[in-house]
Amino acid sequence: MTKLKTLLLQQLFKPTLISFIINPFFWGRAAIYLSVKKYAKAAKGKTLDVGSGSKPYKDLFSNVTQYIGMDIEVSGHEHSTSDIDVFYDGETFPFKDSTIDSLVFFEVFEHVFNPERFLSEIKRVVKPGGTMVVTIPFIWGEHEQPYDYARYSSFGLKHLFDKYDFEIVEHKKYLADFRLQFLLINNYLYGFFKKILPGMSAWIFIIPFSFINNLLGLIFYILPKNEEMYFGNIYVLKNNKK
Ligand SMILES: C[S@@+](CC[C@H](N)C(=O)[O-])C[C@H]1O[C@@H](n2cnc3c(N)ncnc32)[C@H](O)[C@@H]1O
Missing domain, CATH: 3.40.50.150 (Vaccinia Virus protein VP39)
Structure with a gap:
């Protein structure tokens, strides 16, 4: 397994600064992680x-x-x-x-x-x-x-x-807020780039788009x-x- 692939796998579930930058599913994963964290004591x-x-x-x-x-x-x-x-x-x-x-x-x-x-x-x-x-x-x-x-x-x-x-x-x-929309856009782009580019090369495009959309999610979080x-x-x- 390449170093980049190992790094991507580690960032998949936990909401960290690195996953905010590189993970197209950041907002979804962060939502699940923080929800489980809140109720795990049950x-x-x-x-x-x-x-x-x-x-x-x-x-x-x-x-x-x-x-x-x-x-x-x-x-x-x-x-x-x-x-x-x-x-x-x-x-x-x-x-x-x-x-x-x-x-x-x-x-x-x-x-x-x-x-x-x-x-x-x-x-x-x-x-x-x-x-x-x-x-x-x-x-x-x-x-x-x-x-x-x-x-x-x-x-x-x-x-x-x-x-x-x-x-x-x-x-x-x-x-249940506007971040969902940017998560769905990232999901679309992830599928698109994975389809047209071989192997890990798709990530050259996935990462910058993910970061921009994760950031837009953060900004538009202010909407109702x-x-x-x-x-x-x-x-x-x-x-x-x-
Ligand atoms: C989306 S993954 C989630 C895995 C893990 N719970 C997580 O949060 O990362 C769905 C999981 O459900 C498992 N699965 C599918 N059908 C199942 C079944 N009938 N009973 C139990 N697990 C099942 C799959 O093998 C897979 O590990």
Whole structure:
């Protein structure tokens, strides 16, 4: 792996000055990172990260005693940078009933073809009163293709959580402001340059455009929020179970 590629990967998730300059997805990643940071303290004890990938937010969970990453083997990305403790078949969680204190998943729900089966497995393995911290995108392009199946509105999610008696303790929409527009422009330009230029050479154009649009996002952040147009949701849920 080249030095530049390693640097780009490191800057992918954390909001730093370098990622502000070079990361086209800076505002989206920063929004998720800061939202998870805000609510991470809700997770305690034995914690399961479903669809963990590289466990990018693990270090934010300082209250947990164990942090287990679980994922499926075949997905829309290579697992070369992943940190997975348990692989599963995408259907049945390999854990006994009521053995998990807290469960988290980040940017995974849209990749789950059968959300009701997924939620019923969460219901089964999480202890009564156990906590979940989850992020789910609302406006974003198709990714991890072809394993990208859905986008949910906050109303659709509430309906599903109610059905499984997951109490919504906290809910915030992140990036419900003008920064979303510049994030989407960067996403378009990233796809465009990646398509027309080979390998890493696309970054010669992606980086300056990213920086300009990240800066414009910062400037136009002063415009009013719009809670109907937002990047995604973070929820803290409680497993109400008799
Ligand atoms: C967009 S990535 C997010 C990875 C990681 N959570 C993060 O925030 O960087 C989506 C992840 O969901 C996983 N995934 C896809 N279908 C899944 C399923 N049915 N159950 C659990 N994980 C799944 C993929 O393997 C991938 O790691």
